[in-house]
Amino acid sequence: MATFAKGLEGVTAAETRMSFIDGEKGILEYVGIPIDDLARNSTFEETVFLLWNCRLPTKGELADFTQQLRSRYALPAGMKERILSVPKNAQPMHMLRTMVSALSMHDPDPNSVEVHKVREKALNVLAQVPAIIAMFDRNRRGLPLVDPDPKLTFAENFLYMLNGVKPSPAVARAFDICMILHADHGLNNSTFSSRVVISTLSDTYSALTAAIGSLRGPLHGGANEEVMEMLFEIEDIAKKEGKDVMSIIEPFIMDKLARRHEGARIMGFGHRVYKTIDPRATFLKTFAKQIATDTGNLELYEISSRIEQIMAREVGAKGIYPNVDFYSATTYHSIGLKLDLFTPMFAMSRVSGWAGHVIEQLSDNRLYRPKAEYVGPHAAPYIPIDKR
Numbered sequence: 001m002a003t004f005a006k007g008l009e010g011v012t013a014a015e016t017r018m019s020f021i022d023g024e025k026g027i028l029e030y031v032g033i034p035i036d037d038l039a040r041n042s043t044f045e046e047t048v049f050l051l052w053n054c055r056l057p058t059k060g061e062l063a064d065f066t067q068q069l070r071s072r073y074a075l076p077a078g079m080k081e082r083i084l085s086v087p088k089n090a091q092p093m094h095m096l097r098t099m100v101s102a103l104s105m106h107d108p109d110p111n112s113v114e115v116h117k118v119r120e121k122a123l124n125v126l127a128q129v130p131a132i133i134a135m136f137d138r139n140r141r142g143l144p145l146v147d148p149d150p151k152l153t154f155a156e157n158f159l160y161m162l163n164g165v166k167p168s169p170a171v172a173r174a175f176d177i178c179m180i181l182h183a184d185h186g187l188n189n190s191t192f193s194s195r196v197v198i199s200t201l202s203d204t205y206s207a208l209t210a211a212i213g214s215l216r217g218p219l220h221g222g223a224n225e226e227v228m229e230m231l232f233e234i235e236d237i238a239k240k241e242g243k244d245v246m247s248i249i250e251p252f253i254m255d256k257l258a259r260r261h262e263g264a265r266i267m268g269f270g271h272r273v274y275k276t277i278d279p280r281a282t283f284l285k286t287f288a289k290q291i292a293t294d295t296g297n298l299e300l301y302e303i304s305s306r307i308e309q310i311m312a313r314e315v316g317a318k319g320i321y322p323n324v325d326f327y328s329a330t331t332y333h334s335i336g337l338k339l340d341l342f343t344p345m346f347a348m349s350r351v352s353g354w355a356g357h358v359i360e361q362l363s364d365n366r367l368y369r370p371k372a373e374y375v376g377p378h379a380a381p382y383i384p385i386d387k388r
């Protein structure tokens with residue numbers, strides 16, 4: 001008789017061949033390859049092939065996969081008009097959830113769950129999410145839309161469509177690495193959501209839409225935006241009080257920690273699985289320092305580093321360390337991304353992980369239907385309304 005595990009904490013609800021996490025040792029591997037090695041040596045395109053095929057591609061296979069992805073960058077006819085009709089003040093994650101769902105209406109066979117067809121649908125969504133986000137953002141800024149360029153890599157193409165100019169190799173590489181680091185991560189809430197939905201043999205678009213809805217939550221993918229808000233808040237307090245920003249940090253963090261039993265959280269810290277530093281945060285920290293230095297954002301990095309020191313002293317013993325969102329915030333800000341696009345960046349990458357899990361679920365499906373422990377009354381009388 002399975003016991004009740006709130007939040008399914010500690011419950012194994014699927015098998016996967018894509019990512020392995022050791023929360024005690026702070027290890028993350030994609031198909032057995034340490035995340036650091038992939039971040040240093042791979043590309044997002046190669047990483048997606050690895051996740052979807054459970055092996056690295058040959059040179060020819062990578063060229064073919066890259067060509068397949070690039071040939072799908074352009075949006076289906078009618079989607080641009082739909083994006084232009086979105087209110088300019090719509091929140092990007094609500095826009096993205098809606099537009100990915102809308103892609104299903106441009107698919108003549110949206111409901112097929114044959115694995116080879118699901119791969120095609122996943123490839124289309126992965127290829128087109130960058131254009132959806134970039135076109136929405138340029139439209140709300142009153143700028144002309146920029147069509148995708150199939151000669152560019154996934155990272156270059158997104159930044160080109162967003163900014164209207166091709167990114168520097170350094171910025172493109174930084175973004176590519178962020179995409180690698182965010183691609184997959186076991187049975188996190190949004191990935192679990194995608195598997196739950198596809199387990200009813202619903203469709204790829206419904207599964208991915210559900211995952212986007214989950215990722216928006218501040219306890220999950222929405223944390224990176226909240227981290228940036230926190231760094232800005234600290235800078236604003238320092239300016240208002242005319243104090244050195246470094247003197248604000250300790251009281252700010254200690255106050256939040258004092259209220260953690262009321263639910264206050266220092267965003268970008270803690271993790272359901274990692275009880276040591278998230279290896280993605282370790283990689284991003286080095287990265288963030290370099291990019292922040294190169295782009296004149298060193299103060300944000302130094303505030304982050306100080307917060308990390310205080311948190312290590314105060315709650316490190318409880319296994320609360322930086323997670324992937326803590327230093328991705330400074331990295332995204334340093335490469336010029338608007339704050340409310342941070343979580344869409346997470347989604348842009350994680351579409352690859354979600355799709356891989358959808359395919360895994362379909363390959364050995366069992367409908368998800370856990371139980372709920374009934375704790376209400378029994379044999380209750382029906383009291384007529386005029387007697388209540």
Ligand code: SDX
Binds near residue numbers: 266268272
């Ligand atoms: C992601 O699952 C994944 O893999 C997700 C992800 C992925 O790649 O998909 O890794 C991406 O979502 C990273 C997490 C981003 N979220 C945040 O940064 C939000 C802040 N973090 C917390 O909300 C929290 O750490 C969670 C939600 C991430 C994990 O929470 P748990 O496992 O439910 O832990 P909990 O909230 O029950 O806290 C356990 C204890 C509590 O202390 P006590 O009440 O027992 O004394 O740790 C404390 C909490 O107060 N705690 C924190 C804290 N996180 C946990 N205290 C202050 N600040 C925090 N951030």
